[in-house]
Amino acid sequence: MANTEQSPRDRLEAADRALAADPRDPRALIAKGDALSDLGDGRAAASFYNSALRAAGDGKGLEPGVIADLRRAQAALQAQARRFERHLAERLAGAGFNATTSSDRFALSLDLMAGRKRMYQQEPRFYLFPGLPQVQFQPRETLPWLAAVEAAAGDIRAELNALLAEPDLFRPYVEPRADRPNRDGMGMASNADWSALFLWKDGEEQPAIARRCPCTMEALAEVPLCRVPGRTPSILFSKLTAGARIPPHHGLINTRLICHLPLIVPPGSRFRVGNDARAWKEGQAWAFDDTIEHEAANDSSEERTILIFDVWKPELTEEERALVSAMFQAIDGYGAGGAAWGV
Structure with a gap:
């Protein structure tokens, strides 16, 4: 004392x-x-x-x-x-600051300074494109096509319902690969609690499913899908069973955004990217940077199903998109067996 x-x-x-x-x-x-x-x-x-x-x-x-x-x-x-x-x-x-209506970035800076929140950074597990903004959920105004996708939510859900009537079509989202070591520190490999049905997978159309979803494919026709042959885009219906959780993790590359269109989202299903935790709402889409730590939970008593697809980040120029695509094609052309990934 x-x-x-x-x-x-x-x-x-x-x-x-x-x-x-x-x-x-x-x-x-x-x-x-x-x-x-x-x-x-x-x-x-x-x-x-x-x-x-x-x-x-x-x-x-x-x-x-x-x-x-x-x-x-x-x-x-x-x-x-x-x-x-x-x-x-x-x-x-x-000075006119209002935490509800003023700059979100400035409000976050205050939270960081006060220790109320921590700074989450892009941590891609495979490839970092430098100089891209550290943004958790992408601002809607930078995604002019998003509203049109939302407008098609009813038709997309009708196509989903027809597929849900055949539950064997869905496979665990994370499946082992015979040509790579299979490390599973999160317990998600071969776990049917998180399952998927792909319309496109690793840059290739899955015609048996895609042709059953014409409204879905039409809704995405004008979307700037991230196109890297043999890798992206992936378009899928993602199902999370009642009580299931997807643990915190990071994506592989920071040149794309992952988009969610919620279709069947019972109360209690939620999602977090960095500091920002949100509840899915049917028909309300968002896009986020999956190289920032993120996790999902379905604390309801029903299944949650959303449409997922990946797009180029709007900050990338057309030249940069072409070069990133060419780079990964060169990587995949070096020896057998490309390092394919999903979303």
Whole structure:
């Protein structure tokens, strides 16, 4: 605890002497934070409290008195953070900021600064195209074709219902490959809880199913599907059984967006990309970057089924799209057996 018999200035000098001998001494760091706080400099005090907590690590081997001081410092940090957030909110409100209607990116920056959210980055497992925006869900205004796909949701669902009457058509979304090592750290391989029925798979039409879905294919005719022969696009109906979960994971390449058109979505089925968690709503589509950590859950008592397809990111030029496609064709032309993937 701080020695209140000394003035804050005297305690500050004493703390500085102790820190000159050991810059990582948690008690000296807290003492300096206490002195600065008493001098009215809460922000500087918080930096020393933070340093004390980092220096203490897991606290093993520290004396009980030091542990008590660390807990007090942590409480002081939390109180300082609340005061700072209130101050910032008042000033920004005066500048016209509204968390509901103002810039989403600026609102996220405040959440990141305050520690309310963490920064999720693109982490493709295979290929990174540099310079693309770090965006979790793609803004609708950048996808002018999305509304037309939504308008066809009723017809697409009718085609889906006919296919659902033949449940054996659906196969586990993740199936082993004989020509590659099959690692399954998430328990999804051959798991029928997450199943799929493909109209296009790995860049090739599946004619037996596609011809049964003319409305679906017509709705996607003007969509900028990500076309890489032997790899993309994939167009599929994805089914998640009641109570099933798809664990957090990352996609392979950051040059495309994955699109969902919800068709059968009981309450309790939800999806998260990075910090943004949403509930599917029938007929309301979205597109997201699957190289940012994402997961899905169906906590309802019914099956959830959506249409999934992949498109080029709108920030890529036509030249860049052609070059990415040519690059993967060159990769697949090097020896036998391409590294195909789905969505």
